[in-house]
Amino acid sequence: MIRALYSAASGMAAEQMSVDNIANNLANSNTTGFKMRRTQFQDLIYQSYVQPGAAAGAQTIVPSGLQLGLGTRPASNEIIFAQGNFQQTGNPLDLVIQGKGFLQVRRPTGEIAYTRDGGFQLDRNGSVVTANGDPIEPAITIPSQAQSIAIAPDGTVSYTQPGQTASQVAGLIQLANFANPAGLNSIGQNLFLPTDASGDPIVGNPGGQEGLGTLMQGYLEGSNVSVVEEFINLIVSQRAYEANSKVVKSADEMYQMINNVQP
Numbered sequence: 001m002i003r004a005l006y007s008a009a010s011g012m013a014a015e016q017m018s019v020d021n022i023a024n025n026l027a028n029s030n031t032t033g034f035k036m037r038r039t040q041f042q043d044l045i046y047q048s049y050v051q052p053g054a055a056a057g058a059q060t061i062v063p064s065g066l067q068l069g070l071g072t073r074p075a076s077n078e079i080i081f082a083q084g085n086f087q088q089t090g091n092p093l094d095l096v097i098q099g100k101g102f103l104q105v106r107r108p109t110g111e112i113a114y115t116r117d118g119g120f121q122l123d124r125n126g127s128v129v130t131a132n133g134d135p136i137e138p139a140i141t142i143p144s145q146a147q148s149i150a151i152a153p154d155g156t157v158s159y160t161q162p163g164q165t166a167s168q169v170a171g172l173i174q175l176a177n178f179a180n181p182a183g184l185n186s187i188g189q190n191l192f193l194p195t196d197a198s199g200d201p202i203v204g205n206p207g208g209q210e211g212l213g214t215l216m217q218g219y220l221e222g223s224n225v226s227v228v229e230e231f232i233n234l235i236v237s238q239r240a241y242e243a244n245s246k247v248v249k250s251a252d253e254m255y256q257m258i259n260n261v262q263p
Contacts, residue, residue, distance in 0.1 A: 003047075003070065004251035010071030011244035014041055018237040025225045033117035033190050034223040035079050036230075042075040052213040078180050083223040086115075086216070093120040093128065096221045099213020101175035101206070102192065104137040105130050110135055114201070116177055117190035118187040119220055128157075132189055140171035140239045153214040155206040175212040 018039045028034040052065030086096050095118030096164060097103070113134070115208035119135060124128045128140045143150060146159035155173035160166075178184065185196025204210030 002255070003068065005248055005255075006070065006245035007071035007086055008244040008251065010044065010073060012241055012248070014072050014074050015127050015241040015244065017167045019234065021077050021124055021229050022234050023239065025230050027035050027225065029188065029223050029230075030171075032119055032130050032220050033084070035081050035084075035116065037077040037079055039073050039077045041072050042151040047072065048246040052263045070252075079184065079186070080224065081181050084222040085211065086219045089229060090119075090218050091119075092151070093122070094118055094218055094220050095120065095151060095166045095173075096216045097175065097206070097213040098216055099171045100179050100228040102181075102201075104176055104203075105122075105134040105175065105191070106137045106139075107134055111189040111193070112201075113187070114184070115192065118215075118219055129190075136173065138171060138174060140144050140173070142170055151215060153207060153215040153216065155215055173215065174203055175206050176203045177210065177212055178202065179242060199201070217238065217256045 021037055021039045025036045025160045035242065044067050046067040048065065048067045050062055050066040052062060052067070054062045054065065055063045083099075097105070097116065097118065102116060105113050105115060105143050107113050115130070117130070119131060120128050121131065122142060123133060123135075126141045126144055128136045128142065130136075140157050142157075142159055143161065145161055147162060149157070149159050149170075150167065151157050151173065155175070157173060158167040159170055161168070178201060179199040180197055183195050184192035185195050185197070185198075187193055192247060203211055206212055207214040228257075
C-alpha cells in the first residue's frame with residue numbers, strides 16, 4: 001500500500017506541474033511571438049520481482065516478467081515553435097518572420113538574445129530597439145527627418161528624406177537559427193538565449209541559403225497558443241489528478257484495513 005501511495009503522489013505532483021504549464025500558456029495567449037510549451041512525462045524506476053526473459057525452467061524463459069513501476073515525473077516542457085497567426089498593425093517597424101529564424105537583439109549585458117517578437121520602436125537617437133530599449137543586432141539607425149521607412153523581405157531597411165525621391169539604405173536585418181530551437185533558454189521578455197542543447201546560432205540574411213524565413217513589414221506574429229486545446233489539456237490534467245487522489249484514498253483505506261487486522 002505504501003508503494004501505491006507514493007506512486008499516486010508522484011502522479012499528482014506531475015499533473016500539478018502540467019497545470020502550471022497550461023496556466024502559463026493561457027496567460028500568454030495574447031503575448032506577441034510567444035511559443036507554447038508542452039509538458040512531457042517519464043515513468044520512474046521499476047521493481048522487478050521476475051525479470052523478463054529470466055529462466056523459468058531448463059528449456060523455457062519467462063515471456064513477460066513481473067515488474068511494478070514507482071510512478072511518474074515531468075521530464076521536460078518542450079517549446080513548440082509552430083508559426084502563430086499574423087496580425088496587421090500598419091506600423092512600419094513591426095515585423096514578422098515568415099518561416100524559420102529569430103531576430104537578434106543586444107541586451108544591456110552585451111550578450112545577444114533572440115526573439116520572435118518583431119515589435120520594434122525608435123529611441124531618442126533613432127536606433128531601432130525593442131519595447132525594453134534593447135537595440136536590434138546589427139544596429140540600425142533611422143534619421144529623425146526620415147519620412148518613410150521600408151523593410152524589404154530580405155531584411156534591407158531603407159528610408160526617404162524630405163525633398164528626395166531616392167531612398168537610402170539604413171542597414172540590413174539579419175536572422176539567426178539553431179539546430180535545436182527547443183533547447184533555447186527562455187529568460188522572459190520574449191527573449192531566448194542559446195545553450196549547449198540548442199547549439200550555436202546560424203546567422204544569415206532573410207530568405208538566404210541558410211534556409212531562414214523572410215520578413216514582412218507592418219505585421220506582428222501572435223502567440224501560437226490554442227486556447228481551446230489548452231482548456232482540453234486542463235480538463236485531462238484535472239481528471240488525471242483526481243484519479244491519482246482516489247488511488248491515494250483507496251490505498252489509505254486498504255492500509256487501514258491491514259492495520260486493523262487482529263492477530
